[in-house]
Amino acid sequence: MLRHDAVAIWEHLVPVLNFVSGNISVLETLHFISDLPSAQYRNRKMFYVMAKLHWDYKSLQRVVWNYSEKGHGKGAPDSVGEVLKIAADRIVAVGNDFPNIDLLISHLQIQISEGMIMEVHESGILETELLIPSDLKEFRGTMRVHQTIWTCNNPKVLAMRHLSCNLEKCSEESNYCPHGQHIGFYNIRSITLENTSTPKTMISKKTAINENQIDITANSSPNYRLAGTSIQSNQFEINNVPSDDSL
Structure with missing residues (x-):
């Protein structure tokens, strides 16, 4: 997935x-x-x-x-992904195959010994x-x-x-x-x-x-004295407010 x-x-x-x-x-x-x-x-x-x-x-x-x-600030993470892709290409080019994710990770760990590769299930x-x-x-x-x-x-x-x-x-x-x-x-x-x-x-x-x-x-400072309760600073209803959040 x-x-x-x-x-x-x-x-x-x-x-x-x-x-x-x-x-x-x-x-x-x-x-x-x-x-x-x-x-x-x-x-x-x-x-x-x-x-x-x-x-x-x-x-x-x-x-x-x-x-x-x-378009800003993505150079480093994009480079990490590119290194992994190039390493995988090289492994395949010498005749290896990856029938499962575990085998791919084990090969990549050998090629990129200074990095950590972990599987997310x-x-x-x-x-x-x-x-x-x-x-x-x-x-x-x-x-x-x-x-x-x-x-x-x-x-x-x-x-x-x-x-x-x-x-x-x-x-x-x-x-x-x-x-x-x-x-x-x-x-x-x-x-x-x-x-x-x-x-x-x-x-x-x-x-x-x-x-x-x-x-x-609203745009007001939080009331730090109300510990353990909801903050009571000029709240407004959300029901009729258009959402900027697509999720």
Whole structure:
């Protein structure tokens, strides 16, 4: 199954993040850089994933995702894919065949000894999909977002910005950006897990105890005094708001 949506991307990120967290003493900050297709990286499901990475990485303090414009910032990942394709072509050219993915990986590991090649299983993607609520709300202005920030001091809020801002505390906290880049906040409030048909083993895979519902607030600062409750800052209904999020 060839998938490029947010669920598949999350499942592909897990082994990479596990490798990183296993090779450093404390994983506190994650920076992501990608282009901005709404079907892959810039959508409500990926925003939800950002807010839940701390499930698996307890020391995580902040997650920053910067979106580059189309055609920018893809040189390095595209080069990795090209290296793998060229290596596979060379292996086939000397008479080898790949009847299954395991054999392909073993050959590639020999050719590219300095890299790590890991298989992502379809079953893992399907299990991960069960952990993402199906009723996530869209964020009005998604297509204008170029930076999203989550921080542990306010874990139920994502700060959404028009352009990336690294001035003062803007790159460290999911707060209101006073430098003109603030679009709004994506607020997450806990709700009881109601899907009792979901196997417990599926949920424990990501240590998901509660699912969540995401709301949208106006362009105002979050009220940090309301710990454990939904943020009460000038909320508006989403029902009649046109969606910028195609998912």
